Amino acid sequence: MNTMLNNAPERETIEELLPWHAAGTLSRRDAQRVEEALARDSELARRFELIREELGETIHLNESLGAPSARAMEKLFAKIEAEAPVARKASVSFNLGAWLSGFVASLSPRTLAYSATSAALAIMLLAAVTVGSLVDYSGQDNFKTVSLPGDKTYAMIRFAPETSVADITKFLEANKATVVGGPRPGGMYKIQVAESKLPKDQADALLKKLQTEGKIISFIAPSD
Amino acid sequence: MQATSDEVLIGRIASGDRLAMQVLYARHHVRVYRFVLRLVSDPTTAEELISEVFLDVWRQANRFEGRSAVSTWLLAIARFKALSALRRRTDEELDEEAAAAIEDPSDDPEVSLQKKDKGEILRKCLTALSPDHREIIDLVYYHEKSIEEVAEVLKIPENTVKTRMFYARKKLAELLKAAGVERGWP
Helix, strand or coil: CCCCCCCCCHHHHHHHHHHHHHHCCCCCHHHHHHHHHHCHHHHHHHHHHHHHHHHHHHHHHHCCCCCCCCHHHHHHHHHHHHHCCCCCCCCCCCHHHHHHHHHHHHHHHHHHHHHHHHHHHHHHHHHHHHHHHHEEECCCCCCCCCCCCCCCCCEEECCCCCHHHHHHHHHHHHHCCCEEEEEECCCEEEEEEECCCCCCCCCCCCHHHCCCCCCCEEEEECCC | CCCCHHHHHHHHHHHHHHHHHHHHHHHHHHHHHHHHHHCCCCCCHHHHHHHHHHHHHHHHHHHCCCCCCCCHHHHHHHHHHHHHHHCCHHHHHHHHHHHHCCCHHCCCCHHHHCCCCCHHHHHHHHHHHCCCHHHHHHHHHHHHCEEEEHHHHHHCHHHHHHHEEEEEEEHHHHHHHHHHCCCCCC
């Protein structure tokens, strides 16, 4: 890879594509062209590394910007509520205002200390509840709930205070678990740990396994 | 469990499904907020604007034609709202911002070099770019938009997208050079 591209316009064209190649958003054909050029042009490869630095720091910068408060969502759905009703084929009852009020009211001084994680968990919970509900939508004017209470395995869990949302997300994904309720007093959340109702010994073994997953769980116990 | 696609959600929102609206919001609000915040540089304004963006989605979902990804459509609406908000700002506010930009420590090479943290300098320079340059860099690097999608959000031809990205990166290199980081390109 010590030779430079002889064709200047070709090199210019490839250079223009480098930011998108770094971000992985080029078509397969263009990506292949860029890869071939990088393999035979060391200066181009050096420039590509500079672009990768820029990409990394741009992501870092944006990720440090935080997230909007729950007020933005409250305001939005208050406006939606206030809108004149439109034709609704599928209107599903979910009182967001009441849910949010309950959520905020449930924050004790201790949990308030972990408000960032709590807020993020609230969004995850909202997404889990809504996505979980939507997958069974038949596309007609009815809304089917396939699962019945008690036909899955649940646990109550409290995450260690220093646990990041990324860690929690990773834990939930790795164990195919979903947050289905909370926060409750003491910063407890209800999570679904299995798609079916496991016998007690199997459920206990599963929770024991989860408990040893790492340092992110400070408490876990079976739940109905 | 496979998540419902954005396009399906938009279809349901068009028929008045608030639950679908909540899912779409949960999925996209953080990225839209960050995109807007980088343009308006004020968290309170950015929060107000994302409410407006998603309210537009609620009202106009039936006009979504599916020619672009939903996330691209959201960013295009967000950009329009942000630019309108910026235009509403008084000249006085803009003057204050210009003064603040001049006082940016990234203009002081010695201070920057003392930090010996190239990443930090790079982030400072990214922040010091003009809104036009900031938004294209964010769209390409952070929002992972293709050339076609950036053209859609910014309403400019694809060739202009490439040129603008080149000049944004050139300006970034100049700021880095002023901060003591010489890269030799572009």
